[in-house]
Amino acid sequence: MDTHLIEQAAGPTPQDYKSEVKPIWCPGCGDYSVLAAVTRAFATMGLEKHNTAVVSGIGCSSRIPAYTSAYGFHGVHGRALAAAGGLKLARPELTVVVFGGDGDGFSIGGNHFLHACRRNVDMTYVVMDNQVYGMTKGQASPTTEPTWCESKLTPEGTGVNPIQPVQLAIACGANFVARGFSGDPNGVAKLIVEAIKHPGFSVVQVLSPCVTFRPEQKGWKSAVHPYGREPTEDPALAMRAALEDDGFGLGIFLAGNRLPFAPAGKAVASIDELEQEFAV
């Protein structure tokens, strides 16, 4: 695992990883706490800002890169994992952390999520799941329950079952899968530290309420509970636990042992030598 420890007596503080930009989230948004957890995790690990890249797509939670002081890439909707994967494969020595929401990650970006899990590039994906498209003012996302009728787009509810990100991640081959709650930023920070440290592709689903469009999510603080088992390296056991869970269990479901995908070649030939194949 490539992390970049700063060797100095007084370690960095979370504040060191915050940019000067004031977040533009709604008051009460869970993402404030996730940002605090992220900067705390970075400080805990002493990551070097210049060797850390924060990548995102589009959505409320995808604004995080500009709020951190590391290198950031704010790309297009749904494609953060692709951009981050390219970056990590091209620059394996960097620590790459990807942020986004449930719509960005599981709807428009669903295919990339599936393949990022199975590709298992050594990077971390933090999904802030509020079961709604916030930036476009409250539409159902792939994690929204089918009976939620508050969206003008689906006034009768979607009638479609939500996906369960933890189950999906395990099924698709992610090497580390955890769930946290933004109301517990210390817990989220610890999960993010573990996720970054763990080799391969790490997924952290963070339940992060949208108090503007899903005010009922304020009740999540009483719904969450410790997931209650020790992390396993066995995807089958992790999947069983995820299937039995009610979607509010917090903790590390899977800490697998798959080797990360890292195909970087070693230079063994010059271009002049390669050109010989064309010689008549």
Added chain:
Amino acid sequence: MTVDSVTIAFVGSGGAGVMTAGQMLLDAAAHVGWYGHMSRSSGPQIRGGEAAAFVRLSPQPVQAPGDRFDLIVAFDWQNIERFAAELPLSADSVIVTDPSQGEIPAVLAASGAKTIALPIKDIAATIPGGRVNMVGLGAVAAVIGLPRAGIEKVVESALGKKGEAAIQASIAGAEGGAKAAVGWNLGLELAAPAKSGAPRWNISGNEAAGLGALKAGVKFCAAYPITPATEVLEWLAPALAKTGGTLVQAEDEIASINMCIGASFGGVPSVTATAGPGLSLMIEALGLAISSETPVVVVDVMRGGPSTGIPTKSEQSDLNIAVYGMHGDAPHLVVAPTSIADCAYTTQWAVHLAEAIQTPCIVLSDQAMGQSRAVVDKPADAPFKAQRLLATLADGVPYKRYANTPSGISPAAIPGMPGGEHTADGLEHAESALPSSQASDHQKQLDKRLRKLTQYDYGAPWADVEGEGEVAVLTWGSATGPAREAIARLAAQGKKVRLVAMRLIAPLQPEKLAEALKGVSKLLILEQTHGAQFHKYLRAHMDLPGAVTVFSRPGPLPIRAGEVHEKLVSLV
């Protein structure tokens, strides 16, 4: 009596070995010192469909397919109606066919071509492990006077791994074909190759594009297969691995372009290759590359469109999407190679430009160049390298990723450079890179992103400008080859025609074009599109000199030198 150029087609159903026969003929001809060109016609199916290899050989460099076929060797006539239009014949042509495969199709017989019956299957059957394509190859070799040593050499190098028996069977097959052709006296013996010590290459446009990217310093490629671009990626896969780079197969074209952009954000020069449908999927991300000022190169090997179109055949009809595809005001680079070998030079230049200007560059190759091979003089080394202007970072001086510089090019900080931390953004931004929707920032950044393209000195590579005269051909891409040959034919008759083949498609260079076309009274615009996309693109930016004739035709039929010659004859 010898001829100066011979054009040969091997036709047969997929799996008959026509492509192998064509390739071996080209390789053998190259080995004995001829130049050549081989294009391919195939249906969308891999096996069982129609297939044809078109080979043209000459003691001189070959710019384009021939006007008509001198010789067709047909192993069978399956599905011939699907591509008969790609087989122009005349009464001087010769069709060699196996009588066991039935009558010569009327559509070909109508040309009045001479026919010769050759029991290809029977001859192959007399040889253990004999194959029809080698019998056909041997017959052609005898007709054009290709020395036996040339065939032996290519058989040995192609089948070396399969062992001595396979080599001997193939050589015996070719011998059988050659023996049967004794006494045909077709008058198609090719003039002896000119003595030359200069090294030659046998390369396809797709291989050349991969090589050009590598030579410029590309170290990352994300790949999604698509006809007819896949060979660019397949060539790069081992080549990148051997030179310390990385190729990853992506889940789709959207992933491949975003992976490339991510890698390039990391400072690593990146390339991908695709065709029309893939380019359509990449367009949003190319807008991101423009806005975030992240260099990336996309080689678009054009095929017939729209939609799935004609995947295996060539057209130049992606010009519009390449130039205009992105939403918003999105200036960027579009370049186009002017020959098979030039795919290397132009792609190398594309990487250099993209990195220097920090913007995406689309390379418009096409099936006619990408999947064709040419025997050419080894290209001279081009000086183009990926060289991004990097920031000099100093303590206490805030870094501005999108600094509004006079050149429009802002020094880049890449991850790993302390003090350069910023968030590259597809959101409109201030010079600092922080998101901004203010009118002044939008204006400033739009101006900057345009200025860096318009002020850049592209130098001589912007176009191939050749010859002089009051009549000129203005063209681009694979249409350049037939234009060159047509102009050479007129020159042989003492008639001068100028050629301007644009390598830099966007940004268009109206002043340079006006200078190159100075004094032109008659101008022929030549392109392979249905909608005259090139002509309209030019007209949107400038007034063209003189009386303008537009020769614009969609694929899949190639534009042939004879057709261009005919147009020019009416102008000179």
